[in-house]
Amino acid sequence: MSGSSEALGHPKFPSSILSIHREFKQYEKAFRFLNGLRYEVDADKFDPRDYQEKNKPLAFENLADTWIKMKRREGIKKGSIKNLNAHINRAIDYWGPQNIKSISAFEIQSYLLNLSDLSSKSQHNHMSTLKEFWRWVSSMFQKVDMPEFPKVRVKLGWRKTISKDLQREIIAEIKRIAPFKVWIGVKFLSTYFNVRPVELAAILESDIELDMERIWVRETKEGVAKYLYLLDEDVSLLRELPPVIDQLLRFFRHDSGVSGTQKGAPYGGKYFYKWWKRASGNLGIHDVDLYGGTRHSTVQYLRDQGFSRRNFAWLRGIPPTKPLRDILASHQTI
Secondary structure: OOOHHHHOOOOOOOHHHOOOOOOOOOHHHHHHHHHHHHHHHHOOOOOHHHHOOOOOOOEHHHHHHHHHHHHHHOOOOHHHHHHHHHHHHHHHHHHOOOEHHHOOHHHHHHHHHOOOOOOHHHHHHHHHHHHHHHHHHHHHOOOOOOOOOOOOOOOOOOOOOOOHHHHHHHHHHHHHHOOHHHHHHHHHHHHOOOOOHHHHHOOEHHHEEHHHOEEEEOOOOOOOOEEEEOOHHHHHHHHOOOOOOOOOOEOOEOOOOOOOOOOOOEOOOOHHHHHHHHHHHHOOOOOOOHHHHHHHHHHHHHHHOOOOHHHHHHHHOOOOOHHHHHHHHHHHOO
C-alpha cells in the first residue's frame, strides 16, 4: 500500500497482508482498497493469491494447464487426453487469465451458450470435463468453491440396426477377408453387447479364463472391471487356439503378413470398425456402423424375441443359469 495510510493515522495492516502493494493516485481509491482487504480478513475471505499479479496462481488458464499436465501423468489414453485438451483449450480461449473464483454459475451458463455450434452430446462432454476440472481445483485450493453447472439434455440420435441374418452375413464376410482374430472380435461384439470395441481390444491372454467360461475385461469406460460370460461355442472356439506362453500379451494383436502392421503389435480401438466397414461395403451396405450393426442390432433382435430386462442381466456381467444359457445360445449362434 502506498505511503499515505500511516501518515493519516490509519492502523498498520496485518503483516500477512503487508506483501500486497498497490499505488493509487487518489486517496479515496486507496482507502476503499484497504477497507476491502480489511473486510475480507474479517469475513475470512482474504486470499493473498487473488493479489499476486505476476504468476497469477488462480488464473483459469494456469490452473487448466496444470490440470492437463497432471492428467497426462496419470497415464490416460491418448484419445481421452485429446478430448480433454480440446474441451479445456476452448474454455481457456473464453476465460483466459480470469481468476477462477470470479467465474460464477451465470458465466458458466453463458459459456454453454457459446458452445451452440456443437451437438448436445459434445456440449455435455464439455461440461463434464469442466466439472471434473473444477472439482480438482476446489479440492486443491481453499476458498475456491464448486459452482453450480447447467444441465445439458442430450438428444440421442438413432443408430441404424440390421437383422440377425444380415449381421451374420457381414460377420461371415469378415471371416473371409480379415485376420482370424478380427472375426473373433466382431463375433464377440455381436454376442456380448456389454463390451465396447476398445475394451475388447485391450484384453490380455491372461484375462481369458476358460475354466470359468469368462473373460475379465480390465480397461473399461466406467473404470470398473467386468466379466464376459461366454457361451459354450465361444469357449470351444478359444480352446482351439494354440497356447501362448507369454500371458501378458494382448489377445488381439497383429499376425505376420498383414500389410501396414507389425507382428505382435496390439489392435487399435478402431481396427474392428475398419474391417466391419470393408466387409459391409463388399455386401453393398454403407450406412450401418460397427456399433449399430453389432451391439444395437443384437439388443433389438433379443427384444424382438421377447427377452426381458432380467434376461439381459446375463450380458451385464451376471452369470446365466444353464437354461438361460441354452436359450441365448439358440438365438446368438453366429
